[in-house]
Amino acid sequence: MSLEAVQTAIGQVGLTLIVIAVVVAALEGLLYLLLVRVLRTRYAVPLMLVAPAALGLVILIGYPLLWELNVSFTSMSLRNFKDPGFLGLQKDMFVGLSNYIDVFTKPVLKLTGFWQLFAQTLVWTSLNVFFHVTLGMALALLLFRKMRGKGIYRALIILPWAIPQVIALLIWRTEFNFQYGAVNQLLGMIGVAPIPWLSDPFWNFAAMVLTNVWLGVPFMMVIILGGLQSIPGDYYEAAELDGASSRQSFRAITLPLLRPVLTPAIILGTVWTFNNINVPFFINQNELETSDILVTALFRQAFQYNRYGDAAAFAFVIFLMLLAFTIVYIRKTGSLKGAYE
Amino acid sequence: MQRMTKLVTALGALAIVVGACGGGASPTPAPATTAPSTAPEVTPAPTEAAYPTGDFNLTLWTKEGEADGSLQYVKKLTDAYTVLHPNVKIEVVNKDVEALREDFQTASLAGAAPQMLWTVADHIGPFTAADLILPLDDMVDKASYVPAAADIVTVDGKLWGAPVSFGNQLMLYWNKTLAGDTAPADSDALVAKAKELTTGGNYGLVFNQTESFWMFPFLGGYGGSVFAADGKTPTLDTPSMNQALQFMYDLKYTDKVMPPEADYNVADGLFKDGKAPFIINGDWTLSTYVETFGDKLGVGPIPQLSGAEYPKPYIAGAFFMAAKAVGDDPDTKTVVSDFFTYATSQATQVDMVKTLKRLPGNAEALADPIVTGDPFLDGAAAAAQKGIPQPTNLEMRCIFDSATAGVRDMFTGNSDIAAIAKTMQSGAETCISQL
Numbered sequence: 001m002s003l004e005a006v007q008t009a010i011g012q013v014g015l016t017l018i019v020i021a022v023v024v025a026a027l028e029g030l031l032y033l034l035l036v037r038v039l040r041t042r043y044a045v046p047l048m049l050v051a052p053a054a055l056g057l058v059i060l061i062g063y064p065l066l067w068e069l070n071v072s073f074t075s076m077s078l079r080n081f082k083d084p085g086f087l088g089l090q091k092d093m094f095v096g097l098s099n100y101i102d103v104f105t106k107p108v109l110k111l112t113g114f115w116q117l118f119a120q121t122l123v124w125t126s127l128n129v130f131f132h133v134t135l136g137m138a139l140a141l142l143l144f145r146k147m148r149g150k151g152i153y154r155a156l157i158i159l160p161w162a163i164p165q166v167i168a169l170l171i172w173r174t175e176f177n178f179q180y181g182a183v184n185q186l187l188g189m190i191g192v193a194p195i196p197w198l199s200d201p202f203w204n205f206a207a208m209v210l211t212n213v214w215l216g217v218p219f220m221m222v223i224i225l226g227g228l229q230s231i232p233g234d235y236y237e238a239a240e241l242d243g244a245s246s247r248q249s250f251r252a253i254t255l256p257l258l259r260p261v262l263t264p265a266i267i268l269g270t271v272w273t274f275n276n277i278n279v280p281f282f283i284n285q286n287e288l289e290t291s292d293i294l295v296t297a298l299f300r301q302a303f304q305y306n307r308y309g310d311a312a313a314f315a316f317v318i319f320l321m322l323l324a325f326t327i328v329y330i331r332k333t334g335s336l337k338g339a340y341e
Numbered sequence: 342m343q344r345m346t347k348l349v350t351a352l353g354a355l356a357i358v359v360g361a362c363g364g365g366a367s368p369t370p371a372p373a374t375t376a377p378s379t380a381p382e383v384t385p386a387p388t389e390a391a392y393p394t395g396d397f398n399l400t401l402w403t404k405e406g407e408a409d410g411s412l413q414y415v416k417k418l419t420d421a422y423t424v425l426h427p428n429v430k431i432e433v434v435n436k437d438v439e440a441l442r443e444d445f446q447t448a449s450l451a452g453a454a455p456q457m458l459w460t461v462a463d464h465i466g467p468f469t470a471a472d473l474i475l476p477l478d479d480m481v482d483k484a485s486y487v488p489a490a491a492d493i494v495t496v497d498g499k500l501w502g503a504p505v506s507f508g509n510q511l512m513l514y515w516n517k518t519l520a521g522d523t524a525p526a527d528s529d530a531l532v533a534k535a536k537e538l539t540t541g542g543n544y545g546l547v548f549n550q551t552e553s554f555w556m557f558p559f560l561g562g563y564g565g566s567v568f569a570a571d572g573k574t575p576t577l578d579t580p581s582m583n584q585a586l587q588f589m590y591d592l593k594y595t596d597k598v599m600p601p602e603a604d605y606n607v608a609d610g611l612f613k614d615g616k617a618p619f620i621i622n623g624d625w626t627l628s629t630y631v632e633t634f635g636d637k638l639g640v641g642p643i644p645q646l647s648g649a650e651y652p653k654p655y656i657a658g659a660f661f662m663a664a665k666a667v668g669d670d671p672d673t674k675t676v677v678s679d680f681f682t683y684a685t686s687q688a689t690q691v692d693m694v695k696t697l698k699r700l701p702g703n704a705e706a707l708a709d710p711i712v713t714g715d716p717f718l719d720g721a722a723a724a725a726q727k728g729i730p731q732p733t734n735l736e737m738r739c740i741f742d743s744a745t746a747g748v749r750d751m752f753t754g755n756s757d758i759a760a761i762a763k764t765m766q767s768g769a770e771t772c773i774s775q776l
Contacts, residue, residue, distance in 0.1 A: 078735060079776065081471035083450065106775070110743060110768035178602035199602060199753040285604065286551055286749045303443050304742070306467065307775060 024052045072099055072312035081306075099313035108297045108314065109305070112289045121274060121293040124209070128273045131213045133266060136220025143221070144228045154225075161218035169282035172211045173198070176283070201290035204283070208291060212279045220265060227261030228254070263333055271322050294318050392679065393672035397429045399680075400455035402445065404438045404659070409629050414696050415459060418689065422680055429676055431457075442467060445664075449473045454664040456677055461509070462493045462657035463741075465501050465733040475663040477503055480678035481685065490702045493730045494660050502660030503681045504702025506693065508624040509657040509731075511548075511558055512724035515639040519618035524639060528588070529647040531619065535598035538618050545598035547608040548621035550752040553744035554655070555621060559585035561653025561729060562646040567740045568732060575740055575773065577747075578766035586751050586758045588646070593752060624721045628698035631717055640720030642727045654724070655731035658702060661685070694718065700725060739772035 031051055035044035074080075074088035075095045088094040104114050139157060143150055160168065175182040176197035184194040197207040231254065239249045277295045284291040292300075295318065302311035401419065405411035412435050419431040434455070436444060442464050448454040454473070458464070468474045476499035483491050486504050494502035513524060513531075519538060525531035535545025548555050557567070565581025568574060593599040600611065612620040613633050621643060622630075630638050643652040661681045667674050683689060690706035693699065700721055701707055712718045731737075747765040755761060 077776070078446075078467050078470045081446070081450070081473070107771055110746060110772060111764070177607065179600060180607070194601075196602070196753065199749070286753075287746065288749070289746070305738070305772065305775070306446070306471075310775075 023055075027051055027055060068312045068315060071308055072316055073097075074099075074309045076308040076312075077310075078306035093309075095309065099309050100317065102310055103314050103317050109292075109300055110289065112292065112297070114294075114317075117292060117294050117297050120205075120290070121295075124205075124280070124293050125270055125273045127209050128212050128216060129266065129269050131209070132216045132220045132269055132273075133262075135213065135217045136224050139217065139221045140224035140228055143225055157221060158218045160215050161222075165215065165278055166282070168215065169211065169278055172207075172214075173282055173285055176207050198283075198285055199288075201288050204286070204288055204291045208279055208283045211283055212273065212276065215279070216269065216273070220269065223261060223265045224258065227258045230261075231257045259333070263330075267326055267329060270325070274322060275318075392426065393675050395428065395672065397673065397676050398432070399429065399457060399673075399676070400432045400434060401457040401459060402434050402436055402441055402455045403459035404436065404441050404461060405459065406435060409626070409697075411697055414693065417696075418684055418693075422683055425683070426676075426679075429680070431680070446471060446473065449664065452666070454666060456664050456667050456673065457680070458662040458664070459505060459659060460662060462502065462660055462731060462733050463737060464662070465494055465496060465660075466735040466737055468662065469496055469501060470735045473665055474501060475665055475668045475674075476501055477661075477663060477678075477681070480663065480674065481681050485704060486685070486702050487704050487707050489656060489730065490658055493657055493733060496733065502662050503685050505659045505661060505685060506697070506699035507656070507658040507702045507707070508700040508721060508725050509655070509659075510721075510725045510728040511555065511621050511623055511643065511652075511654040512721060513639075513641055513643045514612065514620050514622060514626075514630055516612070516615060516618045516634060517637045517639050519615065520639070522639070524641045525644045527645045527647045531644045532592070532596050532598060535619055536596060539598050543616045543618075544600045544611060545617070546592060546619045546621070547600060547603055547611050547617040549603065549605040549608055550593075550599070551604045551745070551749055553741055553748045556585060556589060556744060556748050558621075558643055558652035558654040558728075559588055559646065562643075562650050563588075564650065567744070568736070572732065572734060573736050573773070575736070575743075575766060575769035577740070577744060577769055578762045582762045582765070583758050584649075586747070586761060589748070590751055590756060590758065594754065594756070624699060624724070627717055627721055628696075631698060638717065640717050640724070642724040651727045654728045656725055656728035657731040657733075658700075660702075735776055736773050739769045739776070743768035743772060 028048055028051070031044075031048045035041050035047055041047075070087060071084060073096065074084040074093040076082075076084050076088070076093060080093060082091065084093045085091055107113050108117060143154055143157075147153075176184075178184060178194055178196050178198065181197070183197065188194065195203050197203050235253045235257070236249055239253060244252070274293075275295050276293075277299055280291060280293050280296045281299065284296070287300075294314075298311055298314050298318065301307050301314060401415070403412065403415050405415050407413065412433070416433050419433055422431065423429055438461055441458070441460055445454060445458065445464075446467070449471070458474075465474075478500050481500070481503045483500050487507050490504035490507035491500060494500060494504070515521075515524065520534060525534055531546070537545070539545040560567070560582055563581040563584040565579050565585065566576060569576050600607065603611070608617070608620060609622065609626070611617040612622075613630075627640065630640075643654065645651045661684065663674075663677050663681075667677050685703055687703050687705040687709070690701035690703040691709050691711055694701055694706065694709070694711050694715075698715075698717065700712065700718065706712070707722075712722065732740075743765045746768060747761045750764075751758065751761050
C-alpha cells in the first residue's frame with residue numbers, strides 16, 4: 001500500500017462524503033422551509049429525519065430496481081451488449097414477457113430448472129431458519145439466567161457474527177476438505193469415516209447448512225435476548241404465584257411477548273437466508289447443481305453466462321415471491337398491528 | 342381503517358424485503374504493492390509518428406498476481422515506460438481473471454473501462470462478442486510475434502491481442518529426488534512409477550480435479566476435440582471423451598495414485614511439500630517450482646498415452662488488449678500502441694523471461710539463448726509444441742462449464758462415463774442455444 005494510493009483513496013472517499021453532506025444539508029434546508037415555514041405540518045420533524053435515508057434508498061435501491069425491471073423486458077446479453085434504453089424499444093431489444101416465461105420453462109443454467117432450484121431453496125431456507133430460531137432461542141434462554149462469566153460466553157457466541165463472512169467461509173471450505181480438513185480429522189478421532197463434504201450432493205448441502213447455522217445463530221440469539229430483557233419480570237412472578245410451570249410460562253408469557261421481536265427477525269432471517277449467496281457460492285466449490293439455490297443460479301446466469309435480460313426477469317420473480325411471503329406472513333401473524341393501532 | 346391497515350402492511354412488507362435485498366459486501370481485490378525499484382535494461386520502442394505531448398493517465402488491469410512476483414514485474418514495466426515517457430502514467434490494477442472479465446464488461450457499459458488489459462486469451466470471445474475491445478492490426482506488428490501465439494487471438498482475420506507470454510500449457514513437473522531424473526516414457530510408465538511412490542500419505546500423481554482444463558489434454562491425446570469443424574458445435578459425447586474420462590477415472594479409482602479430493606491449491610501444496618512426485622500443472626507456475634526445487638525439478642510434456650497420442654494441452658497465454666474507447670482519441674491510441682510495442686519488444690520480453698520464466702510472445706525473444714539455453718524453459722517449450730491453440734470463441738465458455746461439471750462428477754466416483762459425456766454434451770448445447 002503506497003502513500004500515493006492511500007492519498008488517492010482518501011481523496012476519493014473524502015470527496016464523496018463531502019458531496020453527501022452537502023446534498024443532505026440542502027435537502028434538510030429545503031424540507032425545513034417547506035414543512036415548517038410553509039405547510040407548518042406536525043410531521044415536519046419525523047419527515048426531515050427520514051428524508052436522507054429515503055433519498056439514499058431511492059438512489060441506491062429504487063433506481064437500480066427500476067433499471068433492472070427495464071432490462072427484464074429486453075434481450076440484453078453479451079451478443080446484445082448495450083444500454084437498452086426504455087424497454088429496448090428503440091434498439092430492437094424488446095422481448096415482452098418472454099424472459100419471464102423462460103424463467104419457468106427453460107433450464108436456468110446447465111440443466112436444472114426453476115422448480116428444482118425453488119425446492120432446493122425452500123429446503124435450504126426452512127432448515128436454516130428453523131435452526132437459527134431454535135438454537136438462538138435456546139442460547140438466549142441460557143444466557144438470560146444469572147450466571148458467572150455470562151459476558152464471556154456472550155462474546156464467544158457472537159464471534160462468528162464478528163468475523164468477515166467471506167473469510168469465515170473460505171476457512172470453512174478448507175476445513176471441509178476430505179483429507180486435510182479439520183472437520184474430518186475431528187470426526188476421525190471419534191471413529192467416524194471421512195465425509196466427502198465438498199463433492200457429495202447430500203453432504204455438500206449439509207455442509208452449507210452447518211456453516212450458515214454457525215453464522216446465523218449469534219444474530220438470532222442477540223435479538224431474542226434483547227426481547228427477553230424487555231419482558232417485565234412481573235408477569236413471571238404472577239405466573240409463579242399462580243403455580244405455572246416454566247414450560248407454561250414460556251408458552252403463555254415468553255412466546256407471545258417475544259412475537260413483536262421475533263416476527264421481523266424471522267422475516268429478515270427468511271429473506272436473508274433465501275437470498276444468501278455467500279454460503280452456497282463458497283461452500284459449493286464444485287458447483288454442484290444440487291447445492292445451488294435460486295440466487296446462486298441467478299448470479300451465474302448474469303455474470304458467468306451474461307444473460308442479463310433473463311437474469312433481470314429471474315431476479316424480479318424472486319423479489320415478488322419474497323414480497324408475497326412477507327405480506328402474507330405479516331397479515332397472518334398481525335405482528336405489525338402496534339404500528340398503526 | 343382497513344385501508345390504512347392494508348397500506349401499512351404492504352409498505353411494511355415492501356420496506357422489509359427491499360431493505361433485506363440490499364447487496365452484501367463483495368470481496369475486495371488484493372491490494373497492489375510497489376514493484377522493486379530496479380528497472381530493466383530496455384531499448385526505447387521506435388515510433389513512426391511524433392509521440393503525443395500532454396499528460397496521459399492510463400489504467401492497466403492485469404490478471405497477474407503478487408504471489409509469484411508477476412504483478413511486481415508488470416509495475417516495473419510500466420514504471421520503466423514512464424521513465425522513457427514522463428508524460429505517461431500508468432496505474433496498474435490487479436484483478437482475478439473472472440473478476441477482470443466481469444468488471445471490464447460492467448465498466449464498459451458504464452463508459453469507465455480501463456484503457457488496457459493484460460489478460461487471458463479466452464476473454465477474446467466475450468469481449469469481441471460484446472464489441473468491447475479494439476483490433477490491434479494497425480497498432481502492433483503482428484509479424485514480430487510467435488505465429489502460434491498471434492493465431493490464438495486472431496478472430497475473423499483480425500488481431501485482438503498482443504502476446505505477452507505464450508504457452509499457458511499444462512505439462513508434467515516431477516520431483517527428481519523422489520521420481521528420478523528422467524521423465525516417464527509413456528502413461529503406463531507414469532502410472533507404474535506413481536503407484537510405486539503412493540505410500541504413507543503420499544500420492545503418486547496430483548492435479549486439479551475440479552476444472553475441465555486438466556481434462557482437455559487427454560481428450561486431444563485420444564483424438565478428440567471440443568468442437569466440430571465449424572468451431573461452434575460441441576462434440577463432447579464421443580468415444581474420445583469416454584476414453585479420456587475413463588483414463589482419469591482409472592488414475593484415481595483403479596490405479597489409486599491420486600488423492601481423494603484435490604483442487605488447485607491442494608495439488609500444488611502436495612507437490613511443493615514433497616508429498617507427490619508428479620504434478621500436471623501449467624507453465625505459469627514454473628518460476629515458483631524452480632524456486633522451490635532448483636535443479637531437482639523436472640519439466641516436460643505430459644507423457645504419451647499408451648496406445649494413443651501425446652496429450653494435447655491448450656496453448657494460450659497472456660495478452661494485451663485495448664478497450665474500444667481507446668480508438669476514439671488518436672493520441673491515446675498512439676500511446677497505447679507504443680506501450681504495447683515496447684512491452685512486447687525483444688529486449689523487454691527477454692527481461693520478462695528472466696523474471697517470470699515464461700515463454701515470450703515475441704518471436705526473436707523465443708529464439709534467444711536465454712530460452713533455448715534454459716533447461717526448464719526448454720522443457721516448457723517442448724511441452725508447448727505438443728499443444729493446440731485454445732478456442733477463444735464465446736461458445737468455449739459453455740464447453741468449459743459443462744465439461745467441468747462432468748469432470749467433477751466423474752472424480753466424485755460416478756463410473757458411468759458414457760452418461761457423464763452425454764450430460765456434458767446436452768449441457769453445452771443448452772448453454773450455447775441460450776447465448
